[in-house]
Amino acid sequence: MSLNRSCDYFHSKLLLFGEYAIVKGGQGLAIPFPKFKGCLKIGDLETDAKFFELYDYLKKSPLLAKRLDLKRFREDLDLGLCFDSNIPQGYGIGSSGALCAAIYSEYIIGGLPPVENSKDLKELQDYMALMESFYHGTSSGLDCLISLIDKPVHIKDRKDVVAIKAPRFLELGNFYLFDSDQQRKTSPLVHQFLTRFDKEQSFQLSFKEFTKLNDLLIRDLLNLDTEALKDHFKKLSELQGDLLSDMIPPNAKDFWQKGLASGEYYTKFCGAGGGGFFLVYSTSNLNEPGLIAL
Template sequence: MEIDANTRAIGESHSKLILLGEHAVVYGKPAIAMPFPLKVRCIVEETIGHVMLDSIIYTGVVDHMPREMQGIAACMKETLNYLGKPLENLSISIDSCIPLGRGLGSSAAVAIAMVRALFAFYGKELSKEELFSLVQISETYAHGNPSGIDMVSEASDCPVWFEKGKEVLPLKPTAPLFIAVADTGRMADTRTAVDNVKKRYAANPEKVEQSLEKIDDMANKAKAALLKGDIQCIGELLNGNQQELVKLGVSDEGLNGLVQRALKAGALGAKLTGGGMGGCMLALGKNMEHAKLIAKELREYGASNSWYFSTDSDMLYGVYE
């Protein structure tokens, strides 16, 4: 056996939040996504024999990975093939803090961390183009026809402006955002949410187009507000975006309740984030202490988890009972 670089390497990635524009992005509208400091770490080590995987979902030989991890398996195999390395003599450990199926980009984050770890293990430089090409394999398994917003935002250290098929633009806020995030404790039912939008479009295309155009306009205004540091404006736009998502049928009672609780706690704005029909929501605070207060209120209201953070720091804080 020969390992021509390291005997141990680590790759990391973070999750993501969609600030504005989910669902509208499917119809060619822009979205703003941002890093969320919930992280995943992948450790690759030298061993002898079959490639072994250790994760919260599955531990064992890679060839026997369960159906829900086939995208990760395919990404791993293609990465090793791309590097010209055999599928053997490796131990791969995945340690993720990102809850599954909540619209936070768990699958893309795991794939990013794994590709980074494998390239580091063999001492190879990794370009952004190589990373996206390999991660796309996993994302196609997970989502069928992914927009790409998860992997580009999770590979970025700042918010991004995303339009499918166009160049991704980094957005660097001139003032920090103080954000609280709450998990409903339920898997986001993205398929149902997408179908709801399609059904409404078929029944009343003019009404849905109006909502999509409003979301487009709000995304553009939020882009300008981020660059100016106008947090108050961003909050108002979050509220407006949530109203349109409710009209499109992608929010639900649990998400709506958390949004209202955040607003009652003085949040500048609040909305669901991700696929909807479960999953997570976010709220914008006035400062870090206010974000902490909102996160605490959301947990007391019934969120299974809540966190708060500032965009000018890589630190994430949780609220515990």
């Protein structure tokens, strides 16, 4: 066995705020989510055939081929390298990001360099984006980055990403994940959003308000402002539920509307929508079925 370490776990990620806003220059806030995680092992499970395709992809990338020990990666593949993970795929919480982070961390030549400033962070994100593009065609590298550094990240804009201390958001109330019990793919949803944005002026105007609320929510959370957060979360839930209603599965839509009608809780996307998890906020303890407490 040639893995350098015992099983180091790489966590999934949650995009608390920033879905679609990031695409248009808005802010984002994402955190590691240790409930779902994965690690590299040898011989415990069958090697995924896509690992060999990833190896070929990495060999053809001049930047990544210089940074990674691909000879050892290939040797481990032949020994039965696998990624033992409970991260649900197609749920928008970074299953491929955690995998890429695990491989990069294990096989980077000389070990991971320290990340001391935003420039180091951006460089690491760029490498992660290049690597994860194998799975998605294009990637921001954000999911991989969060799994790799295991720290929350504040995306101030597309060129300014900073690691921050863990926000004390649980002091603001109760946050949950609603499981739509439906997988989805991010790329078609983003394409659908961009098409509407380019063609519909009314959609653009509504999305400006969406982005404003998104940025206010990040400010509220970081400032631990409960009243403002509750107010802005409700407004975003109302706007998102109307503006992007075609990206909400029927079971999630019923749950979403029930919360708005009662005022007991509010729901929003946790990523691209379309399925996977949705983020729920309440100042009360909820006992609704299908909820995972953060």
